[in-house]
Amino acid sequence: MEKTVISGVELELSPSTEFPARWLGQEIVKRELLAAWLIIDKEDIPLNPRLVGPPGIGKTTLAYAVAKELGKEVWFYQATMDTRPEDLIVTPVIEEGNKIKYVASPIVTAMIKGGVVIIDEGNRMSEKAWASLAPLLDHRRYVESQIAGITIKAHPEFRLAVTMNEDTSTYDVPEFILSRLRPVIELTFPSEDEEREILRYHVPIAPEKLIDAVVKFLQKAHQNEYPYTVRGGIQILRYCLKLSKLKGTDPLLEFPQAVLSVLGDEAYRLL
Ligand SMILES: Nc1ncnc2c1ncn2[C@@H]1O[C@H](COP(=O)(O)OP(=O)(O)O)[C@@H](O)[C@H]1O
Numbered sequence: 500m501e502k503t504v505i506s507g508v509e510l511e512l513s514p515s516t517e518f519p520a521r522w523l524g525q526e527i528v529k530r531e532l533l534a535a536w537l538i539i540d541k542e543d544i545p546l547n548p549r550l551v552g553p554p555g556i557g558k559t560t561l562a563y564a565v566a567k568e569l570g571k572e573v574w575f576y577q578a579t580m581d582t583r584p585e586d587l588i589v590t591p592v593i594e595e596g597n598k599i600k601y602v603a604s605p606i607v608t609a610m611i612k613g614g615v616v617i618i619d620e621g622n623r624m625s626e627k628a629w630a631s632l633a634p635l636l637d638h639r640r641y642v643e644s645q646i647a648g649i650t651i652k653a654h655p656e657f658r659l660a661v662t663m664n665e666d667t668s669t670y671d672v673p674e675f676i677l678s679r680l681r682p683v684i685e686l687t688f689p690s691e692d693e694e695r696e697i698l699r700y701h702v703p704i705a706p707e708k709l710i711d712a713v714v715k716f717l718q719k720a721h722q723n724e725y726p727y728t729v730r731g732g733i734q735i736l737r738y739c740l741k742l743s744k745l746k747g748t749d750p751l752l753e754f755p756q757a758v759l760s761v762l763g764d765e766a767y768r769l770l
């Protein structure tokens with residue numbers, strides 16, 4: 500494990516995350532994110548964009564893929580209802596011989612290394628947890644660890660993005676935090692051609708006629724304001740192929756069943 504020393508306190512750093520991800524089509528939201536992270540002058544600081552939209556529309560993928568295109572190392576912090584303020588900064592861990600070691604969170608590790616942190620599903624954590632990040636999110640760009648008794652400043656290359664799902668099972672993030680998480684980048688459904696390209700990229704073994712059926716279904720869903728996204732589309736494709744493999748049938752024949760099993764009755768009725 501990599502370590503560093505800040506104000507005489509040794510911190511163990513968190514591992515970054517690596518997985519293949521590409522952002523296809525939808526250049527506008529990509530440019531919005533690139534602009535938010537850009538520094539245009541030596542007095543300038545980056546903004547902390549908030550990516551919003553329904554589950555499965557591509558928020559996490561956008562943040563990760565753009566960070567990677569910029570050549571950055573990426574850390575994730577998955578926000579939950581149980582996230583405590585210190586989880587976001589530095590946590591103490593008892594080692595052998597009752598010694599305490601201090602572990603830097605993914606956020607603090609990215610701050611130290613000049614990487615990107617994606618705080619995923621940010622509206623799942625409480626106001627109390629968010630409050631510990633307030634100084635990081637404005638011009639001060641630091642956090643304080645009560646537990647280790649140190650202040651940690653962000654590297655100039657540090658960048659942050661927060662994703663938030665539009666659903667009800669979440670906390671209302673307080674206004675003093677929302678006011679620091681701007682601009683708001685709202686992801687919208689891809690066009691028909693973009694959707695086809697995304698599905699083809701993720702499930703290259705799917706036959707074209709099956710991809711067409713899924714694209715047609717998703718476009719109809721978007722027009723009728725159903726919340727189905729490419730995540731569901733990818734699952735339908737994969738499930739069709741699995742069913743057809745197992746049963747020795749044409750995958751297109753399994754399409755209605757796959758829609759029903761993956762997305763449920765309402766989706767099935769849309770067919
Ligand atoms: N524009 C896009 N380019 C490539 N993949 C995409 C795109 N939009 C969505 N996806 C894919 O859709 C799935 C869901 O995306 P994800 O980022 O997990 O959504 P969210 O974070 O909004 O819930 C992933 O497999 C992702 O790679």
Ligand SMILES: [Mg+2]
Pocket residue numbers: 555558559560619620662
């Ligand atoms: Mg996500």
